[in-house]
Amino acid sequence: MALRFIVTAGPTREYLDPVRFLSNPSTGRMGFAVARAARAAGHQVTLVTGPVALRTPRGVLRIDVVSAREMLAAVRRALAAERTSSALVMTAAVADWRPASCAARKLKKSGMDGTLRLVRNPDILRSLGSKAPGDIRIGFAAETGDPAAEAVRKCRAKHLDLIVANDVTQPGAGFGVKTNRVAFAFPDGRVDRLPLMSKDAVARRIVRFAEHLAEEGR
Numbered sequence: 001m002a003l004r005f006i007v008t009a010g011p012t013r014e015y016l017d018p019v020r021f022l023s024n025p026s027t028g029r030m031g032f033a034v035a036r037a038a039r040a041a042g043h044q045v046t047l048v049t050g051p052v053a054l055r056t057p058r059g060v061l062r063i064d065v066v067s068a069r070e071m072l073a074a075v076r077r078a079l080a081a082e083r084t085s086s087a088l089v090m091t092a093a094v095a096d097w098r099p100a101s102c103a104a105r106k107l108k109k110s111g112m113d114g115t116l117r118l119v120r121n122p123d124i125l126r127s128l129g130s131k132a133p134g135d136i137r138i139g140f141a142a143e144t145g146d147p148a149a150e151a152v153r154k155c156r157a158k159h160l161d162l163i164v165a166n167d168v169t170q171p172g173a174g175f176g177v178k179t180n181r182v183a184f185a186f187p188d189g190r191v192d193r194l195p196l197m198s199k200d201a202v203a204r205r206i207v208r209f210a211e212h213l214a215e216e217g218r
């Protein structure tokens, strides 16, 4: 059964003026790998991505965004675009905070006092609320330290079917590398720790899990 995947990838950027922003080291590799794996398995894929230097996988509809608020709007539009249920995979490293204001012109060093007021960004997964029947939601969690307990908590709080957690301090895991060492955490408290594998292999497992849920009719 062909599914409709909406995958988010990369970092978001939160500008304080036209030349300065807050962001994080996400390269988008994990999200692009999920988009590629879903497409290769015959699914329809929309990829909502922050600023990254990666080629769009063939056959995937790509929507470029910059900030967390733009990503939220694009995800909402993609979810609303068709009536069929969807599998949302939130791989993006969304910035939790943004500068309270963004100046239209470059801020002058002399006019800055060394403090930056921040406001919370919306949490995209939380703001979507609970799922419609048939929808699948998968999140990611980058932690420093053993991610298992925190991952199960987030999985429940964000109404997810699965959270893919990794300790970004482990060699070969996390930002900017082609491999990942992840744990799959489920809302019932189960945690499967997977060995070090390529991001492509992690992506294939995620797609297979979504297919399995869809076949079960959940």
Ligand code: C5P
Pocket: 068, 090, 091, 092, 093, 094, 095, 096, 121, 122, 123, 124, 125, 126, 138, 139, 140, 141, 142, 154
């Ligand atoms: O709570 P934490 O940021 O660790 O949760 C990570 C998950 O939540 C990821 O799937 C990420 O894409 C998503 N997220 C979000 N909106 C945010 C921050 C994170 O949807 N503002």
